[in-house]
Amino acid sequence: MNNILLPTSTAGSLPKPSWLAQSETLWSPWKLQGEQLIDGKHDALRIAIQEQQFAGIDIVSDGEQSRQHFVTTFIEHLDGVDFENRKTVKIRDRYDASVPTVVGPVSRQKPVFVNDAKFLRKQTNKIIKWALPGPMTMVDTLYDAHYQSREKLAWQFAKILNQEAKELEAAGVDIIQFDEPAFNVFFDEVNSWGIACLERAIEGLKCQTAVHICYGYGIKANTDWKKSLGSQWRQYEQVFPKLKQSNIDIISLECHNSRVPIELLELIRGKKVMVGAIDVASNNIETPEEVAETLRKALKYVDADKLYPSTNCGMAPLSRQVARGKLQALSAGTEIVRKELLAQ
Numbered sequence: 367m368n369n370i371l372l373p374t375s376t377a378g379s380l381p382k383p384s385w386l387a388q389s390e391t392l393w394s395p396w397k398l399q400g401e402q403l404i405d406g407k408h409d410a411l412r413i414a415i416q417e418q419q420f421a422g423i424d425i426v427s428d429g430e431q432s433r434q435h436f437v438t439t440f441i442e443h444l445d446g447v448d449f450e451n452r453k454t455v456k457i458r459d460r461y462d463a464s465v466p467t468v469v470g471p472v473s474r475q476k477p478v479f480v481n482d483a484k485f486l487r488k489q490t491n492k493i494i495k496w497a498l499p500g501p502m503t504m505v506d507t508l509y510d511a512h513y514q515s516r517e518k519l520a521w522q523f524a525k526i527l528n529q530e531a532k533e534l535e536a537a538g539v540d541i542i543q544f545d546e547p548a549f550n551v552f553f554d555e556v557n558s559w560g561i562a563c564l565e566r567a568i569e570g571l572k573c574q575t576a577v578h579i580c581y582g583y584g585i586k587a588n589t590d591w592k593k594s595l596g597s598q599w600r601q602y603e604q605v606f607p608k609l610k611q612s613n614i615d616i617i618s619l620e621c622h623n624s625r626v627p628i629e630l631l632e633l634i635r636g637k638k639v640m641v642g643a644i645d646v647a648s649n650n651i652e653t654p655e656e657v658a659e660t661l662r663k664a665l666k667y668v669d670a671d672k673l674y675p676s677t678n679c680g681m682a683p684l685s686r687q688v689a690r691g692k693l694q695a696l697s698a699g700t701e702i703v704r705k706e707l708l709a710q
């Protein structure tokens with residue numbers, strides 16, 4: 367796919383401009399409507415690409431500028447889900463959220479992100495990555511009054527995601543990433559059907575595929591949860607053996623400033639790994655040396671040709687200035703390690 371050593375990317379979202387949506391807020395309502403909103407999203411997407419390219423990021427994305435939330439925006443476009451009929455449920459077994467209800471068979475009548483992906487493709491010659499929610503995380507962000515089975519609903523979502531993914535691939539997307547923070551919580555389900563559903567979602571794809579598994583955005587519910595996890599975060603250990611056997615090409619992980627024992631990466635040796643070297647739960651901008659140090663540790667367990675420096679998670683809740691600084695730190699830190707590898 368590319369000959370770049372240690373190609374850099376982000377996990378997904380970037381902050382939105384303040385004229386488009388309330389800054390530093392998840393699920394922020396749009397400030398524009400109708401045609402103005404469509405234009406505004408495209409303008410924001412152009413800026414997001416420009417910011418990434420200016421910072422020297424190798425694999426660029428839309429920064430999720432055209433979606434309000436990484437899961438619900440996709441679900442909004444599906445039939446069978448009632449957004450008026452909302453229920454409060456505990457999501458990721460962690461915090462209450464008001465979510466829509468599945469009221470009938472779910473289906474996708476038309477493409478969701480394909481036009482946005484075509485637009486992104488026209489703006490850049492770089493490798494492009496597109497994020498979709500994973501089936502299990504979709505199920506975990508809904509109230510299901512129809513299937514009454516997380517597994518059955520996830521399987522339906524996997525089929526829908528596969529339709530969307532095939533069209534994204536045809537639109538020129540190089541890497542399709544599925545966001546599965548739920549994989550860090552529901553280990554029995556991940557191993558019994560979560561990874562199988564993910565493999566159904568990528569069936570027949572020729573482009574690269576990735577799964578992003580993190581400890582969430584830097585919001586309070588997540589940082590509180592992290593404090594309860596003890597001195598070693600061994601969640602990845604539960605899902606890595608089965609993920610290693612799966613057809614997914616790339617695994618995107620949280621590594622910097624986290625308590626994940628880095629040696630767990632040995633369990634997925636042979637896979638490509640997007641190593642999170644930027645903490646998204648802090649406004650402190652990493653120094654290039656800090657980024658480099660995280661990458662050096664990961665290199666003990668990930669072969670250099672399979673290591674993709676990245677961010678721990680999306681940066682939507684951060685200020686634009688902080689996100690910009692973090693993108694630059696990621697590039698500069700990666701450059702230090704590239705030079706070291708080439709000098710060996």
Ligand SMILES: [Zn+2]
Pocket residue numbers: 377547578579580581582583678679680
């Ligand atoms: Zn994440």
